[in-house]
Amino acid sequence: MSVGLTRALRWTRANLFNTPLNGTLTVVIAFLLLRFLSPMIDWAVLRASLSARDDRACAAVGGACWAFIRDWFRFLIFGRYPYAQQWRPAIVLVIFVALLLASFSRRLPARRLAPAWLGGLGAVALLMRGGVLGMPYVETGLWNGLPLTLILAAGGLGASFPLALLLALGRRSSLPALRVICTCYIEAARGIPFIAWLFLMLVLLPLFLPPGLVIAKLWRAEIAFALFIAAYLAEVVRGGLQAIPRGQYEAADALGLGYAQKTLRVILPQALALTIPAQVNTFIGAFKDTALISIIGLFDVLQDTNTALNDPAWRMAYVEGYLFTGVIYFAFCYSMSLYSRGLERHLGQGRR
């Protein structure tokens, strides 16, 4: 034990008190941690109420009101989806987490990834909708909460990616008409606030559809979202395309590769690998922007929290409610960040 103690002391001296400046910083930071962390732990853990009846009971104890989360848990996650059928969105969540894990661990080879996600999203839509296999039909207006957020994010980001590639390539095309169209589209989509874009698309999209064909608001929002993100992502990809040295194009040309092969096999793989940090930045921003669709009356996971907080018994539990929702957002955003870091390492191996 004394060996362990000696080693701990030595580590402390070597790492925390090796210079006067470091020693001072260690003391200051330790003080700040104690000063601010301890009341936080006190609030979140020691004085927290798990079984209180309402927010006033919590206030009496003076700690966090986790009882609100416990009471409203299913609603916070699934919203107004029919209570007895909530096993279906629960399975949907399992499918999403499984897909994320499969992608994250690289269990699936890259070329199976897209089909797996497509199949997964199909299964998700089927489960949510029902009307087959004895599952009662549930209209999209009742697809709420976390499943809705994930459907919007996965579908929107997934669809925006190929579109962004086309826009980026189009903007660098040697055909002037194509270049102008792509540039105009990108600038228009980026120059309009997402909310305005959303309203615009809700109204405009039906005009492009054959009469009689009605698309649920959810899917119109999904399309609007994908089109919006694609503009941002296209610029990220274009940045990567511009970073590829001319020699790479020339080497591909000299080998007789045509435009498609050159782009797919030589240029894009490098441009995409180069821009992973910026792509993830866009994806994470977009994931959180899904919350804006509550404005057109869709109930995403954040809107569920807002709704639950209307319960007179829990009016004051908003800190707990938003913390809970925040943790959910964080978990997904951070997992995207982790995934990209792994991908960068994987793609960077032996390169430089």
Add this chain to the structure above:
Amino acid sequence: MGSGVQDRPMIELRHVYKWFGAQAVLSDVSLAVARGGRVVVCGPSGAGKSTMIRCINRLEDHQQGEIFVDGMELTADVKQIEAIRREVGMVFQQFNLFPHLTVLENLTLAPIRVRRMSRREAEDLAMLHLERVRIPEQAGKYPAQLSGGQQQRVAIARALCMKPQVMLFDEPTSALDPEMIKEVLDVMLELAQSGMTMICVTHEMGFAREMADMLVFMDRGEVIETAPPDLFFTAPRNERTRLFLGQILRR
């Protein structure tokens, strides 16, 4: 076959001009290279040497005159350009290997995608050429893990995997450390002995004397002198050639 295909030059440039703005970078360049011919192009920097060979596979376009490769004329027709590029291999000063692919993948990409070879066939061919350039053990590595000399030999093997009729070399040793130049030149000499049609822009005059059957001296976009190596080095006719050789051989 006394005439016809065998007599036709592998590469022919007829009165080729190219301008960057008002400045002529190629000016009335004519050149014929027979099948199996080995040409070294030399001259001061800015002479248009690189531009000329880059016109042969249309990495640059010429604005006047005609260029024929194996009887096919280079025009703006993309299909024709791609057909010519399949027959013309090129090695660059900066190697230009694909950094995201392994050495083997660098070599098999074009044979599989352009020549429609099976993966198996392409890999066998790639290993054959890697042995030819003496680095088969590097097949699984990425370009950045190799030395400059090794990368340039991979680049040569990559071009050879397309089974080209002609090989173009654009200053292939200029970006290399001195100790690596020989390993690349040795590979090129072997290639020359195998009967490949080659055009090489280089400042390595010892190599030129050994490999070439024709030397071309260019200056300011013009072909100044064309001669077999023994005449070129011992009895250059043009004053500018003499000046250049005096400068470069004294080093």
